[in-house]
Amino acid sequence: MEAPAGRARREKMAAPAGRSAPGEDGGGRNAAARGGRKGRGPARGPADAQFPPSFSVSEIKNKQRRQFMFQRWKRARRQEQLAARKKRQKEREALGDKAPPKPVPKTIENQRIYDETTVDPNDEEVAFDEATDEFSTYFNRETSPKILITTSDRPRGRTVRLCEQLAKVVPNSHVYYRRGLALKKIIPQCVARDFTDLLVINENRKVPNGLIVSHLPNGPTAHFKMSNARLAKELKRKGKDPTLHIPEVILNNFSTRLGHTIGRMFASLFPYSPQFVGRQVATFHNQRDYIFFRFHRYIFRNEKKVGLQELGPRFTLKLRSLQKGTFDSKYGEYEWVHKRHEMDTSRRKFHL
Amino acid sequence: MQHDDVLWDVIGNKQFCSYKVKTKTQNFCRNEYNITGLCNRSSCPLANSQYATVKEEKGQCFLYMKTIERAAFPSRLWERVKLSKNYEKALEQIDENLIYWPRFIRHKCKQRFTKITQYLIRIRKLTLKRQRKLVPLSKKVERRESRREEKALIAAQLDNAIEKELLERLKQGTYEDIYNFPIHAFDKALEQQDEESETDSSEEEDEDVGQVEYVEGDEIDESDLSDFEAMDKLEVDGEEEQEHSSIAEEQEKETSISKGKTPVKGLARKKRPFVEIEYEQETEPSAKASST
Numbered sequence: 001m002e003a004p005a006g007r008a009r010r011e012k013m014a015a016p017a018g019r020s021a022p023g024e025d026g027g028g029r030n031a032a033a034r035g036g037r038k039g040r041g042p043a044r045g046p047a048d049a050q051f052p053p054s055f056s057v058s059e060i061k062n063k064q065r066r067q068f069m070f071q072r073w074k075r076a077r078r079q080e081q082l083a084a085r086k087k088r089q090k091e092r093e094a095l096g097d098k099a100p101p102k103p104v105p106k107t108i109e110n111q112r113i114y115d116e117t118t119v120d121p122n123d124e125e126v127a128f129d130e131a132t133d134e135f136s137t138y139f140n141r142e143t144s145p146k147i148l149i150t151t152s153d154r155p156r157g158r159t160v161r162l163c164e165q166l167a168k169v170v171p172n173s174h175v176y177y178r179r180g181l182a183l184k185k186i187i188p189q190c191v192a193r194d195f196t197d198l199l200v201i202n203e204n205r206k207v208p209n210g211l212i213v214s215h216l217p218n219g220p221t222a223h224f225k226m227s228n229a230r231l232a233k234e235l236k237r238k239g240k241d242p243t244l245h246i247p248e249v250i251l252n253n254f255s256t257r258l259g260h261t262i263g264r265m266f267a268s269l270f271p272y273s274p275q276f277v278g279r280q281v282a283t284f285h286n287q288r289d290y291i292f293f294r295f296h297r298y299i300f301r302n303e304k305k306v307g308l309q310e311l312g313p314r315f316t317l318k319l320r321s322l323q324k325g326t327f328d329s330k331y332g333e334y335e336w337v338h339k340r341h342e343m344d345t346s347r348r349k350f351h352l
Numbered sequence: 353m354q355h356d357d358v359l360w361d362v363i364g365n366k367q368f369c370s371y372k373v374k375t376k377t378q379n380f381c382r383n384e385y386n387i388t389g390l391c392n393r394s395s396c397p398l399a400n401s402q403y404a405t406v407k408e409e410k411g412q413c414f415l416y417m418k419t420i421e422r423a424a425f426p427s428r429l430w431e432r433v434k435l436s437k438n439y440e441k442a443l444e445q446i447d448e449n450l451i452y453w454p455r456f457i458r459h460k461c462k463q464r465f466t467k468i469t470q471y472l473i474r475i476r477k478l479t480l481k482r483q484r485k486l487v488p489l490s491k492k493v494e495r496r497e498s499r500r501e502e503k504a505l506i507a508a509q510l511d512n513a514i515e516k517e518l519l520e521r522l523k524q525g526t527y528e529d530i531y532n533f534p535i536h537a538f539d540k541a542l543e544q545q546d547e548e549s550e551t552d553s554s555e556e557e558d559e560d561v562g563q564v565e566y567v568e569g570d571e572i573d574e575s576d577l578s579d580f581e582a583m584d585k586l587e588v589d590g591e592e593e594q595e596h597s598s599i600a601e602e603q604e605k606e607t608s609i610s611k612g613k614t615p616v617k618g619l620a621r622k623k624r625p626f627v628e629i630e631y632e633q634e635t636e637p638s639a640k641a642s643s644t
Binding site: 107108109180182227228248250252276277281283285287288289290292294296298300303304305306308316318340 | 481482493497498500501503504505507508510511513514515517518519521522526527530531
């Protein structure tokens with residue numbers, strides 16, 4: 001009877017000493033055995049000037065108690081951080097102009113692993129390559145684009161409407177339904193009728209989920225995964241329909257060699273000289289290997305501000321493979337294929 | 353001795369047959385040599401000592417026969433005859449081999465053979481067509497990609513990026529004289545004053561009708577206002593504006609159609625409308641004259 005009472009008294013004495021009073025392993029275990037009082041060890045007198053033994057919330061066996069202690073620890077930590085931040089802010093204000101510049105926060109973009117295929121704007125080799133690749137005829141204005149848009153077999157309403165809207169957005173494009181025809185058979189027909197690009201929207205479970213862009217005479221074929229496709233009428237605050245003016249094209253963040261190729265491929269879908277009167281712009285923005293497509297109408301309020309109004313469909317693309325030559329999935333020569341186990345290992349490595 | 357009836361009595365109804373599959377309406381037989389697939393007295397390969405089937409292996413059809421003479425030699429029990437690839441010839445072969453056999457078995461063999469050839473033809477046709485390849489998706493990967501896409505979207509700040517790019521192009525002069533924003537350094541220094549004067553001019557417009565000092569500013573206003581006219585058609589605030597706007601409407605309609613301009617979202621710019629419409633109406637002809 002004495003011993004437990006003594007222990008209880010010691011507990012009470014030790015209580016004000018420290019709320020998260022440390023317990024050695026033995027003490028911790030005792031605490032657990034006692035059924036989860038605070039994880040304290042035997043009480044120490046003030047004469048013991050020792051380093052407090054480390055205490056870990058995760059060593060408490062009782063779940064309720066452990067959760068309680070963890071919440072308390074978290075709250076305390078948050079308060080400490082707030083206090084530290086306020087102190088820093090006060091110091092910064094006190095210093096005024098002499099304050100050291102704010103440290104730049106780390107983002108994935110500025111932590112990106114340097115890709116050795118990043119294109120340097122002055123690179124001659126790249127310039128030479130681009131002057132002789134399959135898109136050079138477009139960029140030399142020898143050919144003007146003519147697009148054929150089609151879908152996979154038996155398209156559902158959403159896909160059909162997306163095709164129609166895309167046809168309005170991309171000038172000089174035609175939508176044809178594919179009734180069970182093989183792509184390899186329609187490609188020679190397209191070439192014969194002077195089409196420069198073939199766009200195939202693949203559909204799964206009533207939702208478009210893939211896009212194949214094939215540049216026609218003998219150009220590369222890119223296969224994308226499409227997600228978040230929104231039709232024009234689902235956008236909030238939409239304006240009137242897109243007019244027939246040729247839109248401008250914005251290509252953002254295509255920095256590597258592969259990105260350059262894809263960027264040129266997108267650029268070659270639109271006629272070379274845009275009509276600025278129409279004030280329409282199609283944007284392909286690459287961020288972390290996701291290409292966002294948007295179609296806007298803009299107006300310059302003054303030289304510092306521009307207003308945007310979104311018309312037209314929007315979707316996100318992720319490149320899955322780039323193949324030399326027109327569409328040939330079995331025997332084609334793949335320039336780049338997304339291999340999940342090799343390429344998705346690092347969060348900071350991007351390929352476009 | 354082969355006691356077919358006894359055998360059938362046992363496995364057919366009273367006791368267990370491991371090949372039998374019972375459903376609510378039908379009994380099926382899973383024996384590979386069964387000719388019809390149903391569990392019947394006449395189709396059971398175990399309960400008939402004289403039996404024949406047609407089976408297909410890798411595109412080749414064979415006729416299998418079992419007779420009571422060989423019932424004691426299980427390894428030689430089934431006799432196999434390869435059937436010709438020609439449909440009619442194969443039917444003749446069946447007839448020839450099963451010449452004195454019961455009608456039921458002959459008929460069923462031919463039926464089964466017909467069915468097999470039909471499905472073989474179908475297989476051949478389908479392999480030539482494109483086949484849909486089913487690719488398994490990993491839920492974990494799909495979820496990871498959609499999360500990353502959301503974060504990339506947030507990081508992209510698309511509207512800002514597009515606006516920046518457009519302003520860059522404006523500065524570089526790709527738009528050449530369509531928009532007459534002055535890009536001199538002189539004006540950049542006077543930026544703030546310009547902003548103030550813009551807000552001032554909107555109030556002064558009521559009083560000073562003929563003030564055309566900032567020529568470039570007027571042109572901007574005209575293009576902006578042409579849109580606002582159309583917007584105000586939809587969101588009319590007061591009768592005054594209706595009257596003014598209806599008169600100005602027809603003229604504006606022509607210009608808007610010809611220039612291909614459409615209303616910009618004027619919802620955010622509601623602070624201006626009243627005054628501007630009156631200004632427009634008064635100086636309409638002069639503004640038109642100056643632009644042409």
